[in-house]
Every structure is written in C-alpha cells, then in structure tokens.
Amino acid sequence: MHRTGLIELETVLAVARHGSFRAAARQLGMSTSAVSSAVAGLEARLKARLFHRTTRSVALTEAGQRYVQRIAPAVAEIRGANEEINSQPEAPSGTLRINAPRDAVQMIFEPLLLEYLHRHPRMKLDIVSESRPIDIVADGFDAGIRLAEAVPQDMVSVPLSDDLRMVVVGSPAYFAEHGKPRTPDELTGHAAIRMRFSHGGLYRWELERRGEALEIDLPPRLILSEPRAALQAVRAGLGVAFLSEWHLSEDLASGRLVTVLDDWCPPFPGLRLYYPRHRYVPAGLKALVELIREKNLGRRAAR
Incomplete structure (x- = not known):
C-alpha cells in the first residue's frame, strides 16, 4: 500500500491556503505541474476529489475541507519536530508564518519585526494580513496577532502593546x-x-x-x-x-x-501574539517572543 509522503500533504495544505496551484508552487519552490501532479496523485490514492478546479479558481471540496482540517495539525507537529532536531538555539532558521490584521502589522513592523529580521538573518517572515477570525493551526500559521479579547482561551498569549483606545x-x-x-x-x-x-x-x-x-x-x-x-x-x-x-x-x-x-472613550486591552499552548514551539517563534519581552512592548498590559 502506498504511504502518502509529507511533501504531498504540504502541497495540499499550500494549495488550500493560497487557493492557487501557482502560488503554492512559488511557496514550495516547485513547478506548477509538479504541484498539480502531487495533488492529483494523492486524490487518486484517496479516491476522493480534494479541490474544485476552474480556469479562474481553486477551492476545497467538502471532503477536502475535512481532510485539510485533520492533517494540518499533524503536519505542523512533524514540521515542528524536524525544526527542533535541526535548529540551533543561538541561530534560528526557517520560515515563521504569522496571521495578523493590517493595522497590527503596521504598529509592530518597525519596532519589532524589522529588528527581528536584523537579529536573525537566517529567519524568514511570512505575514498574512486579514481581520477575519481564523484557526491558526488549521490554516498553517505558527502564531497569530489579535486584540486580547479575540485570542482563544486555549492559546499562549504574549502582550504586544499597551492598552489601546x-x-x-x-x-x-x-x-x-x-x-x-x-x-x-x-x-x-x-x-x-x-x-x-x-x-x-x-x-x-x-x-x-x-x-x-x-x-x-x-x-x-x-x-x-x-x-x-x-x-x-x-x-x-x-x-x-x-x-x-x-x-x-x-x-x-x-x-x-x-x-x-x-x-x-476608555482604554481596552491591546494586541497579543498568540500560539498553541500544548505544542512544540519553533526556535524562530521562541526568538520572537524573547524579543517582545526584551523590548517590553506590552508594559501596561504586563503589570
């Protein structure tokens, strides 16, 4: 029996995330035809269609949505385990994916994210700006940024700004x-x-x-x-x-x-970086959390 490889699962998740074979290929460093072939091969073995395809769009089928929701946490765990084995605490490397509203990115870009990239030249940041509520695990993100009131209760929450108004x-x-x-x-x-x-x-x-x-x-x-x-x-x-x-x-x-x-117009709790509580934390994310605490960006929130 054929055992589905990790690259096929990563490919399915990338296509689901971007809604595009071409964009997924760019992220994975593959050709568009290789991405299409990997998805088609997996669909053939599963005997299920994972994506609706038209000349203009690619969208998950109902079966594809269920499949992605099931495999995303497992793939993230495997990816994290690989990073844990290969990473060096003093020199984090790899890609850190963060989901955040556009305003939040503007607030922290210069005081935090630019400094992070200067300090860790082997790290890459992939930041997706959107305001809709998402499941950062299912959607393949390492961390999210939202107002404190919008952070799920089962997440680790790190103060990222003072109170806002x-x-x-x-x-x-x-x-x-x-x-x-x-x-x-x-x-x-x-x-x-x-x-x-x-x-x-x-x-x-x-x-x-x-x-x-x-x-x-x-x-x-x-x-x-x-x-x-x-x-x-x-x-x-x-x-x-x-x-x-x-x-x-x-x-x-x-x-x-x-x-x-x-x-x-009273103040309210500000921005928080958040990530799953009971999972391996990649070295790159640890480094970002350490920098946030060093800069003490959430001074009022931390008191």
Whole structure:
C-alpha cells in the first residue's frame, strides 16, 4: 500500500491556503505541474476529489475541507519536530508564518519585526494580513496577532502593546463650524465617517462611561475600509470619525485634530501574539517572543 509522503500533504495544505496551484508552487519552490501532479496523485490514492478546479479558481471540496482540517495539525507537529532536531538555539532558521490584521502589522513592523529580521538573518517572515477570525493551526500559521479579547482561551498569549483606545475625532475647522458634541446624543447632528468590517457590516461606535455602554449607529456621510483613508477625510474636515488613538498621535500632538467625548472613550486591552499552548514551539517563534519581552512592548498590559 502506498504511504502518502509529507511533501504531498504540504502541497495540499499550500494549495488550500493560497487557493492557487501557482502560488503554492512559488511557496514550495516547485513547478506548477509538479504541484498539480502531487495533488492529483494523492486524490487518486484517496479516491476522493480534494479541490474544485476552474480556469479562474481553486477551492476545497467538502471532503477536502475535512481532510485539510485533520492533517494540518499533524503536519505542523512533524514540521515542528524536524525544526527542533535541526535548529540551533543561538541561530534560528526557517520560515515563521504569522496571521495578523493590517493595522497590527503596521504598529509592530518597525519596532519589532524589522529588528527581528536584523537579529536573525537566517529567519524568514511570512505575514498574512486579514481581520477575519481564523484557526491558526488549521490554516498553517505558527502564531497569530489579535486584540486580547479575540485570542482563544486555549492559546499562549504574549502582550504586544499597551492598552489601546478608540476616540471620537474631528478637525478644529469642522468643530468651529458645527460645534463640539458634549454628549453622545449630540453626535446625531454630525457628519459621520464610518468604517466597514471585512465581512461587510459597519462598525458601530462603542462608547462607555461609568458602566453605561452605548453603541452609536450614525447615518454615514462616508464609508471606508481603510483607517488611513478615514484619517485623511477627518483632516479634510469632512466629518467626525471613531478611530484608534494610535493612528492619531501626531495629529493630536500638533493640534491638527482634536478629540471629543473623551470621558466616553476608555482604554481596552491591546494586541497579543498568540500560539498553541500544548505544542512544540519553533526556535524562530521562541526568538520572537524573547524579543517582545526584551523590548517590553506590552508594559501596561504586563503589570
């Protein structure tokens, strides 16, 4: 009986991850035809079709989804065991795959990730930016980055930032013309710049003061998916927005923008790096965790 090789399983996972034979081939350093042949050979032995193929797309079948969910943790364990045998603690090598929202990557890229690559020249980073909830094990990632509230309870969680805060912000010129809201109710008369989630819904402004929580759903004048675009719109005086204070530090310090309703905008726990608790931790991931703790990026969260 033919025993399925690890390279075939890695190939199936890569095609499932990228939704493309060509992209999987680039990641694995194989030809597209070799990837297609490996998948076809495995499907023949399993007597099951793992992928729907068209000229424009590749997607898992129902059987393929079940198969990938079952083999992904096992392949990750084997990969980790290989890295454990071959790695040297003083010189981590290999590829570290991280899933993180785009804003999170921007926050930590210069203070953390660039330093990490300089310190560990044999390491490679593969960072996928998306906001949707994922299973980092099933999707083949070594670690994820999310807000503390979104980290699964069975994961190791490493503080990656101080507490964060969302604020209601506008330009001095806008408030000079339209007035500053003194209560959440007074937001109703203002032009709102709203953000859209990746799943399509609009983010409601979550305000809280002394135990009273509100969700503000203002009629939008402008809807965007990128915080930086929303920031530009606020600078242009088009309305008020509800944005992370991290994006606004320079504008607030210079007075180009001002916040309102500050007492309704409490801080909340910030970013966390997380990874499976009961599994081998690759040397490259250990090195990243050590650097995070050395830089003490989550000072307030760690106290």
